[in-house]
Every structure is written in C-alpha cells, then in structure tokens.
Amino acid sequence: MLVLTRKTNEALQLQEGTIRIVVLSIQGDQVKLGIEAPKDVTIMREEIVLAQSQNREAAESISPDDLAQFTDSEKGNPSPRPSPKSR
Template identity: 55%
Template sequence: MLVLSRKIDEALIIGNAEIRIVVLGIQGDQVKLGIEAPRHITVMREELFQAQQHNQMASLSVPPETLTDLTASNPKTPLRPQEKKPKSP
C-alpha cells in the first residue's frame, strides 16, 4: 500500500492522468475527497461495493425454480422483457 500525505486542494493522479483525486476538506476525522474519472470507470464507497458483491453472491444461491414460484404467486409481478405482450396495431 502506498501512503501519501496531502493538504487541502492537493491532488493525486492515478494511471495516465485518467483519475484525479483531490482533497477538498478535512473536518475532525473526516476527509472530503473529490474524484474525477471517466464515466466508464465505476467509483463507489467500499462498503457499498462489498454489499453489492454480497448480494450478487446471495442471488446466485437461489434456485431458479424458487424465482418462478415467487412470480407465479404474485400476479402484480411485471412481465420479463422476453415475455412482454406485443402491442396491438
């Protein structure tokens, strides 16, 4: 792990100047960072990323027939895209 010290308004550059992280402010034990990155790069807080990974793993453990049973028991469940009714002329 690289450890750097930065002051307010100082920045870090990651990669080929593709990602820029700027220290915007420091209040007590909190540091406000500004992140400039191309739209194709996802930026999120680590705890949200971990929760997303956990949810994805949990969804893989659900047997497909369980989902079918849930859909059949709830008539208000929207149709899947491949099951949409064709529009009448």
C-alpha cells in the same frame, strides 16, 4: 498499500494523469475528496461494492425450486403483493 500525506487542495494523479484525486476539506475524522476521471471510469464507495457482491452471491444461491414458491403455479405469474397500508 501506498500511504501518502496530503493537505487540503493537494492532489494525487493516477493512470498517467487521467484520474485526479483532490483533498477538498478535512474536518475531524472526515475527509472530503474530489475525483476527476473519464466518464467510462466507475467510481463507487467500497461498502456499495461489497453489498452488491453479497447480493449477487445470495441471488445465485437460490434454486429455481425456491423461486417457484413465489409464483402462481397455474399461470406462472408472480403472487400479488399486499397493498400498502394507508397512514
């Protein structure tokens, strides 16, 4: 891991300058970053990427037989959901 020290309004450049990360502000233990990148570059928070990976793994572990319990066996339609309770 490369560790760099930056102050507010200082930046880092990646991919030959096509991606730029700027320190916008520092307040206590929170740092606000601005990221300039081409539109085809996906930028996501790490916890979202990890959650997506876990969801994908969980979905892949479900067998077709397990899914069958959630469908109407005669018509192949999903079971009706209960209507939400009014407040």
